[in-house]
Amino acid sequence: MRKERIEVVENVGVSQSFYRLTLRSSFIADRSRPGHFLQMRVSESYDPFLARPMSICRVRRDLVDILYIVVGAGTRVLSSIKPGMKLDVWGPLGTIFTPMPKKKLIYVSGGVGVAPMIFLASQMPVEAFLFGVRTAADLLPLSELGIDKSRLHVSSNDGSVGEKGYITDVFDRLAKNMNPREYFVYTCGPDPMMRLIVKTAKEKGLSGEASMEEVMACGVGACLGCVMDTKRGRITVCHEGPVLPFDVLTW
Amino acid sequence: MVELTTKIGDLVFKNPVTVASGTFGVKDEFAPYFDYALMGGVITKTVTTKPREGNAMPRICETSAGMLNAIGLQNKGVEAFLKDVIPYFRSIDTHLIVNVAGKSAEEFAEAARPFSGEATVKALELNLSCPNVSGGLDFSKNALEAKKVIRAVRAVTTKLLFAKLTPEAENVVSIAEAVMEAGADGVSLINTLVGMAVNLREKRPSLANITGGLSGPAIKPIAMRHVFEVKRKLRVPVIAMGGITTAKDALEFLLVGADLISVGTANFINPMAAPEIVQGIREYLEKEGVKSVGDFRGTLKL
Ligand SMILES: Cc1cc2nc3c(=O)[nH]c(=O)nc-3n(C[C@H](O)[C@H](O)[C@H](O)COP(=O)(O)OP(=O)(O)OC[C@H]3O[C@@H](n4cnc5c(N)ncnc54)[C@H](O)[C@@H]3O)c2cc1C
Ligand SMILES: Cc1cc2nc3c(=O)[nH]c(=O)nc-3n(C[C@H](O)[C@H](O)[C@H](O)COP(=O)(O)O)c2cc1C
Numbered sequence: 242m243r244k245e246r247i248e249v250v251e252n253v254g255v256s257q258s259f260y261r262l263t264l265r266s267s268f269i270a271d272r273s274r275p276g277h278f279l280q281m282r283v284s285e286s287y288d289p290f291l292a293r294p295m296s297i298c299r300v301r302r303d304l305v306d307i308l309y310i311v312v313g314a315g316t317r318v319l320s321s322i323k324p325g326m327k328l329d330v331w332g333p334l335g336t337i338f339t340p341m342p343k344k345k346l347i348y349v350s351g352g353v354g355v356a357p358m359i360f361l362a363s364q365m366p367v368e369a370f371l372f373g374v375r376t377a378a379d380l381l382p383l384s385e386l387g388i389d390k391s392r393l394h395v396s397s398n399d400g401s402v403g404e405k406g407y408i409t410d411v412f413d414r415l416a417k418n419m420n421p422r423e424y425f426v427y428t429c430g431p432d433p434m435m436r437l438i439v440k441t442a443k444e445k446g447l448s449g450e451a452s453m454e455e456v457m458a459c460g461v462g463a464c465l466g467c468v469m470d471t472k473r474g475r476i477t478v479c480h481e482g483p484v485l486p487f488d489v490l491t492w
Numbered sequence: 493m494v495e496l497t498t499k500i501g502d503l504v505f506k507n508p509v510t511v512a513s514g515t516f517g518v519k520d521e522f523a524p525y526f527d528y529a530l531m532g533g534v535i536t537k538t539v540t541t542k543p544r545e546g547n548a549m550p551r552i553c554e555t556s557a558g559m560l561n562a563i564g565l566q567n568k569g570v571e572a573f574l575k576d577v578i579p580y581f582r583s584i585d586t587h588l589i590v591n592v593a594g595k596s597a598e599e600f601a602e603a604a605r606p607f608s609g610e611a612t613v614k615a616l617e618l619n620l621s622c623p624n625v626s627g628g629l630d631f632s633k634n635a636l637e638a639k640k641v642i643r644a645v646r647a648v649t650t651k652l653l654f655a656k657l658t659p660e661a662e663n664v665v666s667i668a669e670a671v672m673e674a675g676a677d678g679v680s681l682i683n684t685l686v687g688m689a690v691n692l693r694e695k696r697p698s699l700a701n702i703t704g705g706l707s708g709p710a711i712k713p714i715a716m717r718h719v720f721e722v723k724r725k726l727r728v729p730v731i732a733m734g735g736i737t738t739a740k741d742a743l744e745f746l747l748v749g750a751d752l753i754s755v756g757t758a759n760f761i762n763p764m765a766a767p768e769i770v771q772g773i774r775e776y777l778e779k780e781g782v783k784s785v786g787d788f789r790g791t792l793k794l
């Protein structure tokens with residue numbers, strides 16, 4: 242592992258809400274697996290101070306893509322970064338999704354949690370890709386998702402795109418016909434969404450993996466700031482997670 | 493070649509750069525990034541006699557040029573530490589300083605005792621100043637309490653003892669004087685300052701513990717003042733910490749007289765901070781034509 246000062250190759254809006262940041266690093270590109278994240282300082286100044294964890298969304302040769310939505314100070318600064326500028330980045334970090342190529346794979350993503358799902362789906366078969374957003378502005382174009390339209394299920398809270406309602410309802414409906422021996426579920430999104438997905442999956446006996454989100458400082462298991470209680474005890478989300486099997490979660 | 497070795501008591505550090513307790517993991521967290529042998533020493537996360545769960549989440553919160561933490565001394569206890577951490581450091585050529593804490597002078601001594609016979613452990617740092625556990629801070633706010641702890645630990649070990657003090661005491665110099673009198677070999681300045689942040693969106697404190705310890709560049713001037721005063725008035729060995737993020741920060745503390753410096757929160761925003769600081773100190777002294785860090789230390793013009 243190493244910390245690098247990495248060149249930003251591109252930083253563009255890819256939908257009304259999403260930006261895509263492209264970094265050049267063969268070190269990271271070679272080692273990245275779906276589920277991994279990077280620690281990224283968005284500025285050399287002390288404001289914002291801490292690094293931001295960002296999931297790896299795609300790797301193309303020596304290029305690494307990140308997807309983000311501007312929600313606060315860090316992502317606001319990030320959105321102003323120009324190509325050619327350099328950022329301090331270290332990683333790839335954390336646990337990864339287990340490849341399950343023999344299963345029928347269901348991907349459930351919410352909001353910016355879609356990023357690692359896109360990476361995973363680019364390497365695995367896709368039975369169904371569920372993507373829940375608040376509103377149409379948060380949707381990504383198919384070209385960014387890289388998902389076959391026939392496999393895609395979209396819902397929005399306000400009904401401005403796809404089905405009106407929550408993606409968890411879409412999952413509940415689909416899960417009715419899933420044989421637990423054939424299917425496997427991957428999920429990344431807001432906590433409340435993942436809790437419902439995991440609950441439904443457990444009721445149906447479906448196995449799967451979820452990528453946790455927690456506020457982080459170090460990102461390498463050193464500060465104990467991002468701990469979570471699981472059936473394996475108190476673990477660091479950054480180092481012993483973020484990807485965890487459903488059966489380890491106490492949800 | 494610039495001479496960076498630094499001597500405290502009989503112990504010679506290859507350079508004055510260490511990492512601060514609780515900011516460098518427990519063991520090998522930073523080993524993927526650099527060789528620990530590049531540092532003068534490693535100060536480990538506080539270890540207590542019994543395992544501790546630590547505080548509820550959320551435990552950290554970003555602030556202007558720093559952060560608040562209320563980890564609450566989460567650790568696996570002395571026994572697990574002896575089994576797991578000590579052997580790891582046995583083969584690493586850097587000085588291991590174990591940081592211990594307890595709820596009473598007796599508990600401090602009990603936590604310290606098992607390390608007294610461990611050759612791998614070169615010194616102990618006594619955390620008299622954790623703001624995030626009940627009773628934690630009190631030890632170094634009160635000279636009598638602090639002395640009791642030092643005496644109790646001194647009775648069970650001949651290792652170098654550093655007393656880690658809080659900047660929240662009314663008179664840090666007098667606490668430092670008291671712990672030295674009681675048998676400490678030096679003081680670590682400073683632990684975090686007690687602070688608080690509020691999440692307006694949720695209308696709640698940002699930390700579950702409500703208050704937490706403030707660290708990072710924001711507290712550097714406060715640390716500087718305490719290191720300066722203790723060095724000037726007492727001339728005792730000091731490990732300086734508080735916002736040290738770059739070689740320039742480290743050099744400033746050396747200039748006011750710090751014997752060793754610790755890199756703390758900076759490890760979180762740059763996993764290479766410690767070795768980069770060692771290198772930066774070396775380059776600066778070379779450029780200035782100073783032969784050794786000893787010639788530079790404490791040369792602040794007043
Ligand atoms: C493992 C991991 C992977 C991550 N991957 C990505 C990623 O691929 N893309 C990405 O954009 N982010 C990702 N995040 C989140 C990211 O690290 C930042 O927390 C987020 O982008 C906000 O940073 P900020 O500095 O803009 O906001 P901050 O200034 O930190 O927060 C501003 C305010 O917004 C709130 N807030 C923060 N995040 C959200 C949110 N998602 N929705 C609503 N409110 C929020 C905060 O609580 C705060 O009140 C990931 C986090 C983790 C732990
Ligand atoms: C997340 C975190 C955990 C810490 N844990 C400990 C600890 O266990 N024991 C201790 O003596 N100090 C602990 N500290 C205090 C640091 O060692 C240091 O004294 C303080 O943070 C000031 O230095 P800095 O600004 O460089 O971080 C902790 C600090 C942080 C930020």
Ligand code: FES
Pocket residue numbers: 456457458459460461462463464465466467468477478479480
């Ligand atoms: S962010 Fe520091 S331990 Fe996870």
